[in-house]
Amino acid sequence: MLEKVLKGSPKYYMWLAFLGGIIGIGAITYLFQLQYGLGLTGMNRDVTWGFYIAQFTYLVGIAASAVMLVLPAYFHGYKQFKKIIIFGEFMAIGAVIMCMLFIVVDMGMPQRMLNVMLHPTLNSVMFYDMMVLIGYLCLNAIIGWKTLECERFQIAPPQWVKYLIYTSVIWAFSIHTVTAFLSQGLPGRHYWLTAVLAARFLASAFCAGPALLLLLLMVVKKIAKFEIGKEAIKTLTIIITYAMCLNVFLFLCEVFTAFYSNIPGHMHPLHYLFAGTEQGLPWVTYWMWIGAVLAIASLVLLIPTSLRENMKILPWALGMLVLATWIDKGLGLIIGGFAPSPFETWATYAPTVPELLISLGIFGVGAFVVSILWKIAIDVKKEAGTL
């Protein structure tokens, strides 16, 4: 099936070359970071995680979201999703690869990365995170490849693939739970120290991931000329809508707990993110309000059935949802965790240009991987007549 990568239209090659250029820029900038250190980023003594870890957190959710297609299809026998499952699985592969790269560029000593495996530390959540991410990557690669191969030869997938698929469903929940546990078990970080964080992560992942998938599929179906299936889109948007409602609800639970209890430590991060400080409004306040408005707007467009099923409005609603969740769970979550600092001062952070260029490079890698994998899937499915 790999040969499909090599046979494409000039547009396809131009797209890959464009991505290659972006990756190149990111890679060169990263060389500077390796040489100069993480001082090249906006991170500092009080805000020790920034844009990189924010993207990592968000993308783990994107990776986990493939389960929203797999679960209905394999646990409930919902056939409409079977056609597009492979796209979800292949997107998950791209997302996990980006997650890993974001962790690597965030490390001060990437050349010592294997220390995590050489000195396995079962009391560190990061050890588990590395394990579950590698596991999830393998699961999706094996399942995706094998099922596609079987589709090509028009035979039923072997039984063992089914067991792997069941495992991958539970695994998907676990990768995002473990990612939340990275933050939510830390004493003294009020914004993260909440049992509901893992649930929030899952809810936000299960709306943002399928929304991104659907958006990408809408673009690709125009280029590659195929139909996603009306029924599939309908069901997936209902899942997205419910998950987004749950996501917003859980966030509002946080707001209630913080402000009704009136405990300063719990109120401070939310106050900082949405109302700034005595000294004025940091940029992140505007950022968070954009996220809040987009979240509400996306729900307004998604909850009424008549609007949700309007194919002209849907891409906009999905786009707003993806942006809103990206703002909330990306930088919003990270900055909120570090403000206030352990000294009850307002620690500030803003990503720098090199930091953004390196991140862009990693997004380029993700897009490259997903492009190639989707190209294979589309070509194979077209040959087999299953698209």
Added chain:
Amino acid sequence: MKRSRRQFLKVASLSVAGLGAQLAAGGVTKAAAAVKPSYKEDALALKAKRWAMVIDTREFASKEDFDACINACNFAHNVPEIPGKTEIKWIWKDAYEHTFTETTNKYQSKEIEDREYFMLCNHCENPPCVRVCPTQATYKLENGIVAMDYHRCIGCRFCMAGCPFGARSFNFTDPRPYIKEINPKFPTRMIGVVEKCNFCVERLDEGKLPACVEAAPGKIHFGDLSDPESEVRKLLEENYTLRRKPALGTEPGVFYII
């Protein structure tokens, strides 16, 4: 032939699984128990079951009082003086409200509020930094000191997110150009690793008290918290002391006489 290959695979997979389990089990026990030194200790070495520090904050008034300790520490450990938000700090001073964030009163003794206070690693009994470190580059010694291996640290900064006291610093850039005077008796750090106060473990091994304690005689006290006869225990009995953020349950080993 076929059978032998299968047998080989069986043996190979079993041994890999066994090795993995052994590594994993080793990880648990190593992390759970404090690390026992495998080297021979110096005959002069100062020993304790639980090292602790008592800072008499009433004794620190002028800038010189603080600077004496800070400079002694910075020289002893080659701590660079990097300006700005990416600074490296092992021991430093700050206002009451930044030090004791949970014990602030709107109206309180002006003298106490105006005073400044030292901050450093608390060498907690239940250190979150040790709990979160994925490589055991941060670990607890038998004597209660939370130590670091700069050559194992991968620079993930999980410990910095985990430490509720802001005691840790990261080398965002090469620290060496910022070291005023290099002390050849202690290693300098390289780019990309975390560092913090080590309670002068290297000096204790030579029978010397920590550099800051030595620089402030009678003002900072150091001793064995588990020994009821020790100086620190007597001071704690006789004086009202505070610790930073006791509600978090980390059990800090640095006490402040107010």
